[in-house]
Amino acid sequence: MPQSESREPFRAFVNFLTDHLIVKLVILLAGLAGAVQLAATPFATPQIHVTGSDPHAPFVFPFALKNSSGMLPLGNVEWTCTVDHMEMMGNSTMDNVGVRTIGQESSIDADGVTNHVCNVLNAGAQVSKVTMDVTVQYTMLYFWHRRPVKQRFTWVSDGEHSAWIEGDIH
Numbered sequence: 202m203p204q205s206e207s208r209e210p211f212r213a214f215v216n217f218l219t220d221h222l223i224v225k226l227v228i229l230l231a232g233l234a235g236a237v238q239l240a241a242t243p244f245a246t247p248q249i250h251v252t253g254s255d256p257h258a259p260f261v262f263p264f265a266l267k268n269s270s271g272m273l274p275l276g277n278v279e280w281t282c283t284v285d286h287m288e289m290m291g292n293s294t295m296d297n298v299g300v301r302t303i304g305q306e307s308s309i310d311a312d313g314v315t316n317h318v319c320n321v322l323n324a325g326a327q328v329s330k331v332t333m334d335v336t337v338q339y340t341m342l343y344f345w346h347r348r349p350v351k352q353r354f355t356w357v358s359d360g361e362h363s364a365w366i367e368g369d370i371h
Contacts, residue, residue, distance in 0.1 A: 247275055247309070247337050249352040252316060254364040260328075262319040262354065262365055266337060268309040275339045278306040282319035286332040290360065309339075321356075331356040332369055 248267040255261060262282060268275045284300040302319040309315050321333060333356070338349045355370045356363065 246347075247278070247339060247350055249280075249335050249337060249350065251354055251365045251367055254356075260321045260331070260356070262321050262333065262335075262356075263316065264319070264335060264354075265314050265316050266306070266309060267314045268311060270311050270341075272311055273341055274311055274313070275309040275341065276307070278309055278315075278337065278339045280304050280317065280319075280335055280337045282321060282333055282335050284321055284331055284333050286330070287328055288330040290327045290329050328356075329358050329360075330370070 246269060248269055250265050250267070252263045252265050255263075266278065266280065280303070282302040284298040285296070287295045287298055289295075300321060302321065304317055304319070306315055306317075319333075319335070321331065333354050334351055335354065336349050336351045338346075340346050352367065353369050354365055354367055356365050357370060
């Protein structure tokens with residue numbers, strides 16, 4: 202069989218693709234969807250970081266949200282700070298505290314950083330430890346709802362010094 206005959210089905214397929222507008226549009230849309238997915242995952246997850254601790258206001262939690270995507274903004278950004286656990290200086294504890302602060306930002310630009318504050322508690326100096334989760338919900342391209350991001354933070358105090366740190370300390 203000559204080589205030109207074995208290539209006939211391939212040429213017919215290529216001609217079919219180039220001659221049909223609907224097929225071209227489907228291929229274009231699939232490519233565009235793949236490019237958006239590639240651009241948004243996995244590095245488009247917001248990062249949450251503590252930005253300091255004020256010894257005069259220990260239960261005010263300052264934090265920053267960073268959009269780690271270099272291409273796409275985060276839209277409809279909403280965060281919730283939830284106190285989960287508290288320990289008092291006298292060894293008493295409270296679990297599932299449920300104190301919540303909610304905030305929102307319309308968008309965070311690509312590679313952008315926004316600073317926020319959660320007023321967690323209005324408690325006295327008798328508290329030695331607070332465990333809190335910050336959950337961020339957001340969209341990409343203002344319609345594509347992404348999985349919420351959650352980060353745990355702990356406020357620790359020895360009576361003299363106090364600070365918010367990332368993670369959970371046991």
